[in-house]
Amino acid sequence: ANTLRIAVLPGDGIGTEVTQATLAVLEPLAKRHNLGLDFEHLRAGAFCYRDTGTAMSEETFDKAAKADAILLGAMGWPEIRTTDGTEIAPQLDLRFRLNLYAGVRPFRALPGVPVALADPRARDIDLVIVRESTEGLFFSRDRGTVTHDMAEETLRITRPVTEKLARFSFRLAQQRATRRGRKGNVTLVDKANVFRAFAFMRGIFNEVATEYPDVAHGAHYVDAMALDLVRKPWAFDVLPTENMFGDILSDLGAGLVGGMGFAPSADIGDTHAVFQPAHGTAPDIAGKGLANPTATILSAAMMLDWLAGKGAGQAYADAAAELDAAVDGAFAEGLRTADIGGSDGTAAAARAVAARIGG
Amino acid sequence: ANTLRIAVLPGDGIGTEVTQATLAVLEPLAKRHNLGLDFEHLRAGAFCYRDTGTAMSEETFDKAAKADAILLGAMGWPEIRTTDGTEIAPQLDLRFRLNLYAGVRPFRALPGVPVALADPRARDIDLVIVRESTEGLFFSRDRGTVTHDMAEETLRITRPVTEKLARFSFRLAQQRATRRGRKGNVTLVDKANVFRAFAFMRGIFNEVATEYPDVAHGAHYVDAMALDLVRKPWAFDVLPTENMFGDILSDLGAGLVGGMGFAPSADIGDTHAVFQPAHGTAPDIAGKGLANPTATILSAAMMLDWLAGKGAGQAYADAAAELDAAVDGAFAEGLRTADIGGSDGTAAAARAVAARIGG
Numbered sequence: 210a211n212t213l214r215i216a217v218l219p220g221d222g223i224g225t226e227v228t229q230a231t232l233a234v235l236e237p238l239a240k241r242h243n244l245g246l247d248f249e250h251l252r253a254g255a256f257c258y259r260d261t262g263t264a265m266s267e268e269t270f271d272k273a274a275k276a277d278a279i280l281l282g283a284m285g286w287p288e289i290r291t292t293d294g295t296e297i298a299p300q301l302d303l304r305f306r307l308n309l310y311a312g313v314r315p316f317r318a319l320p321g322v323p324v325a326l327a328d329p330r331a332r333d334i335d336l337v338i339v340r341e342s343t344e345g346l347f348f349s350r351d352r353g354t355v356t357h358d359m360a361e362e363t364l365r366i367t368r369p370v371t372e373k374l375a376r377f378s379f380r381l382a383q384q385r386a387t388r389r390g391r392k393g394n395v396t397l398v399d400k401a402n403v404f405r406a407f408a409f410m411r412g413i414f415n416e417v418a419t420e421y422p423d424v425a426h427g428a429h430y431v432d433a434m435a436l437d438l439v440r441k442p443w444a445f446d447v448l449p450t451e452n453m454f455g456d457i458l459s460d461l462g463a464g465l466v467g468g469m470g471f472a473p474s475a476d477i478g479d480t481h482a483v484f485q486p487a488h489g490t491a492p493d494i495a496g497k498g499l500a501n502p503t504a505t506i507l508s509a510a511m512m513l514d515w516l517a518g519k520g521a522g523q524a525y526a527d528a529a530a531e532l533d534a535a536v537d538g539a540f541a542e543g544l545r546t547a548d549i550g551g552s553d554g555t556a557a558a559a560r561a562v563a564a565r566i567g568g
Numbered sequence: 569a570n571t572l573r574i575a576v577l578p579g580d581g582i583g584t585e586v587t588q589a590t591l592a593v594l595e596p597l598a599k600r601h602n603l604g605l606d607f608e609h610l611r612a613g614a615f616c617y618r619d620t621g622t623a624m625s626e627e628t629f630d631k632a633a634k635a636d637a638i639l640l641g642a643m644g645w646p647e648i649r650t651t652d653g654t655e656i657a658p659q660l661d662l663r664f665r666l667n668l669y670a671g672v673r674p675f676r677a678l679p680g681v682p683v684a685l686a687d688p689r690a691r692d693i694d695l696v697i698v699r700e701s702t703e704g705l706f707f708s709r710d711r712g713t714v715t716h717d718m719a720e721e722t723l724r725i726t727r728p729v730t731e732k733l734a735r736f737s738f739r740l741a742q743q744r745a746t747r748r749g750r751k752g753n754v755t756l757v758d759k760a761n762v763f764r765a766f767a768f769m770r771g772i773f774n775e776v777a778t779e780y781p782d783v784a785h786g787a788h789y790v791d792a793m794a795l796d797l798v799r800k801p802w803a804f805d806v807l808p809t810e811n812m813f814g815d816i817l818s819d820l821g822a823g824l825v826g827g828m829g830f831a832p833s834a835d836i837g838d839t840h841a842v843f844q845p846a847h848g849t850a851p852d853i854a855g856k857g858l859a860n861p862t863a864t865i866l867s868a869a870m871m872l873d874w875l876a877g878k879g880a881g882q883a884y885a886d887a888a889a890e891l892d893a894a895v896d897g898a899f900a901e902g903l904r905t906a907d908i909g910g911s912d913g914t915a916a917a918a919r920a921v922a923a924r925i926g927g
């Protein structure tokens with residue numbers, strides 16, 4: 210088999226811990242499925258900025274960009290900030306510079322993991338937020354203007370990116386429909402009642418929707434969606450949205466299914482992709498071996514699946530499915546990480562998952 | 569007693585129904601407390617726009633602006649839109665034109681009303697979102713630029729408004745601390761890790777905080793707050809935030825305590841204030857007598873309390889407290905509106921609350 214190069218950027222805080230745990234699981238998995246994975250460790254993040262003056266060197270960026278996929282831990286640290294007061298977040302640079310417009314954030318209740326809502330249907334939550342990740346309000350990052358009395362940021366939405374985001378979402382809904390045996394459903398989340406830019410976005414979305422008559426579609430205002438994600442999250446399937454809205458709603462979604470420790474993500478473009486847990490660096494528990502590595506392990510499964518879709522071969526898809534099943538199995542059979550009140554630390558969680566590979 | 573003039577704008581859809589129900593409750597309450605309330609009904613909203621070409625005439629605006637307070641139902645209708653694709657929302661014009669910078673949205677679990685979260689502490693939810701309501705992303709309303717390929721909106725944050733928002737929030741926390749017998753706590757919700765405008769906002773907030781050493785304060789990123797509102801909403805007290813963030817988080821908050829039917833609001837400025845339920849016009853149930861009027865009734869209680877604070881007299885504060893208690897009592901003793909699975913319609917709910925006045 211060909212060797213695929215994976216750029217590994219552990220980052221800061223618990224980023225390094227969950228990355229290590231994930232690699233410990235990927236190793237036996239790769240062996241078993243005969244995947245030729247070659248991991249190249251790269252340094253970037255807040256501590257890299259503190260020590261070297263840059264959060265991610267051009268050399269590191271080039272290496273990451275040339276890899277077949279990028280696996281990222283978490284980056285940022287509250288006390289380490291740029292002169293404008295914002296935090297160090299080279300993961301945002303990767304999204305922008307590699308045009309990773311589709312921020313895929315799936316939410317599913319894992320067996321045995323407590324869900325937040327009282328309604329028993331909350332166990333059926335199975336939805337994906339597709340957060341546009343290159344423009345929207347985040348277009349304004351590093352571009353905001355600040356005077357003594359006023360600050361402004363610009364939210365930008367473009368037709369080409371919106372079309373791509375919509376097509377990506379409809380295709381994802383088609384794939385999920387096949388897997389789940391029911392019709393796919395795409396709900397755009399916008400604020401078209403108040404803003405022209407969102408009326409514009411909705412217009413483009415509706416145009417693209419006509420190309421996918423097999424998928425149901427609709428649109429929701431973002432405030433109504435925040436409500437419905439609390440009232441009936443089981444009713445949704447694929448939810449494309451603007452960058453800032455997706456950031457907010459995806460943390461809400463994580464809260465529904467056990468917290469950020471259970472929220473994997475993939476930032477996907479036409480050619481590149483970054484896979485990382487949706488959580489941050491968790492300064493409060495960093496270095497203690499307590500972090501839940503599940504989100505990162507599930508992100509690695511998304512990576513293998515994406516590589517399969519890029520032609521790496523069926524073995525990658527099989528490995529992804531086995532990894533997902535191993536995580537489910539571990540929790541179903543009693544794994545309880547600290548974030549859900551259990552006593553299993555990072556390494557124990559990785560061992561529990563690894564033990565189910567090839568089993 | 570002096571007569572106070574209340575401008576009543578029922579608006580569209582269920583707006584008219586919940587307004588009528590609220591007035592039916594205010595009547596016996598005003599009689600009992602000897603409040604001199606004079607209600608002036610004014611027309612504005614989506615159907616007004618359809619029929620007359622303007623959503624709110626200048627004459628109506630002037631009358632509303634001259635009243636002592638404004639009570640609003642709900643406005644907007646999906647099928648009635650302006651040429652740029654957005655909806656008719658004269659309530660936004662009132663916020664902007666009357667400088668109602670503090671959008672006060674309290675969330676409390678009423679006795680007998682089911683809460684969304686499984687954790688029993690969810691019954692202790694008692695928090696207030698203070699949504700800045702004149703700038704932020706909404707500064708851009710009617711100002712967005714749209715070409716064939718791109719649309720842009722501007723988020724604006726100013727020092728004077730941020731200072732006012734912060735002071736309002738700290739004073740509110742002080743009042744709540746007295747009432748609740750525990751130290752107040754103000755948590756700014758921003759996205760200062762990524763945007764200069766929010767780092768600017770946080771800086772101003774921290775300056776103002778030094779004026780209120782008796783109140784605890786902190787700041788949260790908006791995504792983390794969306795998570796924490798699902799994980800531990802009982803831990804928060806007063807949450808000032810940017811306009812768009814407040815719009816999203818307040819629907820989330822409503823979802824936690826029974827839905828929009830239980831979400832009152834007040835848009836407060838230095839001299840004027842509008843009181844309205846946080847919900848919309850609910851086209852699906854409009855005209856059926858099914859709408860839950862609780863949010864509007866509780867908004868009216870906020871109005872009476874605000875009038876008391878403006879010097880209308882203790883009778884107004886007493887009436888507000890009695891109205892709050894009547895709502896609590898009605899639900900505690902079995903009132904079940906349709907939105908929470910019961911069979912009590914709009915009029916029945918109003919009767920149940922009115923029956924507890926003077927009781």
Ligand SMILES: CC(C)[C@H](C(=O)O)[C@@H](O)C(=O)O
Pocket residue numbers: 284285298301456487489761762791
């Ligand atoms: C860390 C932060 C810059 C980042 C974001 O805002 O995108 C994070 O919240 C995320 O969701 O990936």
Ligand SMILES: CC(C)[C@H](C(=O)O)[C@@H](O)C(=O)O
Pocket residue numbers: 402403432643644657660815846848
């Ligand atoms: C109806 C709409 C324009 C309004 C808003 O976005 O402010 C509503 O959602 C609210 O929260 O008051």
